[in-house]
Amino acid sequence: MSNDEQRPGDPVTKHPRPDFPEQEQAHPGWTGPMDPPPDHGEDSYRGHGLLADRKAVVTGGDSGIGRAVALAFAREGADVLFTHMESEEEDAAETVRLVEDAGRRAVAVACDIREEEQCRSLVQRAVTEFGRVDVLVNNAAYQMSQPDGIGAITTEQFDRVVRTNLYGMFWLSKMVLPHMPKGGSIINSASVQAYKPSPHLLDYAMTKGAIVTFTQGLAQMVAPDGIRVNAVAPGPVWTPLIPATMPDTTQFGKQSPLGRPAQPAEMAPAYVFLASPQASYITAEIVNATGGTPLP
Numbered sequence: 001m002s003n004d005e006q007r008p009g010d011p012v013t014k015h016p017r018p019d020f021p022e023q024e025q026a027h028p029g030w031t032g033p034m035d036p037p038p039d040h041g042e043d044s045y046r047g048h049g050l051l052a053d054r055k056a057v058v059t060g061g062d063s064g065i066g067r068a069v070a071l072a073f074a075r076e077g078a079d080v081l082f083t084h085m086e087s088e089e090e091d092a093a094e095t096v097r098l099v100e101d102a103g104r105r106a107v108a109v110a111c112d113i114r115e116e117e118q119c120r121s122l123v124q125r126a127v128t129e130f131g132r133v134d135v136l137v138n139n140a141a142y143q144m145s146q147p148d149g150i151g152a153i154t155t156e157q158f159d160r161v162v163r164t165n166l167y168g169m170f171w172l173s174k175m176v177l178p179h180m181p182k183g184g185s186i187i188n189s190a191s192v193q194a195y196k197p198s199p200h201l202l203d204y205a206m207t208k209g210a211i212v213t214f215t216q217g218l219a220q221m222v223a224p225d226g227i228r229v230n231a232v233a234p235g236p237v238w239t240p241l242i243p244a245t246m247p248d249t250t251q252f253g254k255q256s257p258l259g260r261p262a263q264p265a266e267m268a269p270a271y272v273f274l275a276s277p278q279a280s281y282i283t284a285e286i287v288n289a290t291g292g293t294p295l296p
Contacts, residue, residue, distance in 0.1 A: 017260040018251050029240030031063045031091050038238050040068040041265035047075030050276040054078040055130035060140030062091040064239030068264035069137055069271045070095050074102035076272055081107040081126045113140055113168030123175040135275045136176045138169040139189040143204035144245050158203050165207035182226030185275045188215050190233040195295045212286055219284035228283035230274045235290035236261040257292030
């Protein structure tokens with residue numbers, strides 16, 4: 001069956017499959033040039049009031065999984081403050097439009113989560129805008145493929161990966177907790193890389209393993225306060241980070257048992273569920289969404 005003959009109910013053919021056109025972008029990457037275009041749920045996600053009047057913060061919400069989560073949260077009834085890099089204003093404006101079209105408040109904040117004071121200002125901005133934070137999604141991440149081995153990973157790259165993926169998550173979780181009421185939820189973006197690391201993503205995979213451990217430890221720490229902490233571990237997902245950091249995108253996602261990468265829209269329901277009251281007895285868990293790759 002060709003890509004043009006997709007059956008909506010078949011996960012194998014629901015979305016485009018490799019081979020993809022060759023494409024490359026400068027980091028951080030943008031949604032517009034991607035071929036095929038990512039699906040964030042613009043035409044498919046239907047809300048059911050699962051997050052009515054919740055106040056959410058999503059890092060990296062301008063594109064990819066972050067945009068899909070922001071859209072889904074808004075259609076479920078949440079107001080959303082999300083971060084983006086200064087160079088991603090065009091993508092951020094589209095996320096604002098999607099959230100506002102759902103009838104919810106959207107606040108886009110240019111923020112470098114590698115800097116502690118910017119994280120502090122971000123939380124203060126969220127509290128000023130919303131009065132509280134019910135859901136924190138630590139989603140922003142940095143990776144850069146280095147197929148030539150560990151010797152090619154510079155200290156500059158290593159610092160950027162660790163500070164983006166770990167420091168930002170740590171600071172924001174720590175800073176948001178005093179403003180999170182009982183019933184609140186922290187959701188971290190882990191990865192299949194935490195369990196099955198690709199050698200060319202060594203430093204990135206290392207941080208994703210740390211995110212799993214941080215999630216499970218923090219969940220136990222704040223459980224008596226009525227706060228839940230979980231993570232989603234995606235497999236390959238078609239986002240701007242891929243053409244911006246991978247040397248070859250033509251076969252991306254083909255290694256998964258479903259034979260294709262996920263679209264961002266396919267990740268968002270897991271975040272919605274973990275943020276919702278329906279997941280009230282679920283904490284310290286990692287929801288694997290890998291397209292069939294078995295994980296521990």
